Amino acid sequence: MAPLQKGQWNPQIGWNEGYAIGNAQLDEEHRKLVGLLVNLNDFLVADGFVPSGEDFATIVSYLVDYTKTHFTSEQSLMAKHAYPALQDHIKLHAVFVAAVDGLSAKVKAGQTVDLNSLYDFLFDWLIDHILHEDKKFARYLREKGVR
Numbered sequence: 050m051a052p053l054q055k056g057q058w059n060p061q062i063g064w065n066e067g068y069a070i071g072n073a074q075l076d077e078e079h080r081k082l083v084g085l086l087v088n089l090n091d092f093l094v095a096d097g098f099v100p101s102g103e104d105f106a107t108i109v110s111y112l113v114d115y116t117k118t119h120f121t122s123e124q125s126l127m128a129k130h131a132y133p134a135l136q137d138h139i140k141l142h143a144v145f146v147a148a149v150d151g152l153s154a155k156v157k158a159g160q161t162v163d164l165n166s167l168y169d170f171l172f173d174w175l176i177d178h179i180l181h182e183d184k185k186f187a188r189y190l191r192e193k194g195v196r
């Protein structure tokens with residue numbers, strides 16, 4: 050992703066129908082998650098790209114909390130439908146949770162966060178994960194005839 054400049058909106062951040070995996074519940078949750086990234090980006094644009102202060106910490110903690118909520122919900126759906134790759138998928142989620150928890154701890158401690166790597170990481174990871182890993186599960190559900 051191209052480096053962000055001060056005050057620049059990142060047009061790559063936003064929901065795109067191409068991200069839909071074809072499961073209504075998961076698509077809705079993914080849409081929310083991407084929406085939180087948009088909020089984070091809006092906040093940073095409005096604040097002149099100074100990732101600091103309580104509002105920033107609040108947005109980051111929403112993002113962290115909702116990420117965990119979504120992962121738990123997705124994993125329950127996987128367990129309910131006996132998804133064979135559940136354990137591997139849980140591991141992928143855990144790596145991301147550890148990273149966002151680390152980010153959140155940095156923000157709470159008032160440390161500087163590198164925005165470019167933040168976006169690269171959050172957005173690229175999330176979209177890549179949705180398009181590759183979550184899509185496999187959606188395909189599995191379709192093959193089982195679950196809608």
Ligand SMILES: [Fe+2]
Binds near residue numbers: 123138142178
């Ligand atoms: Fe997932």
Ligand SMILES: [Fe+2]
Binds near residue numbers: 075079119123179
């Ligand atoms: Fe997901």
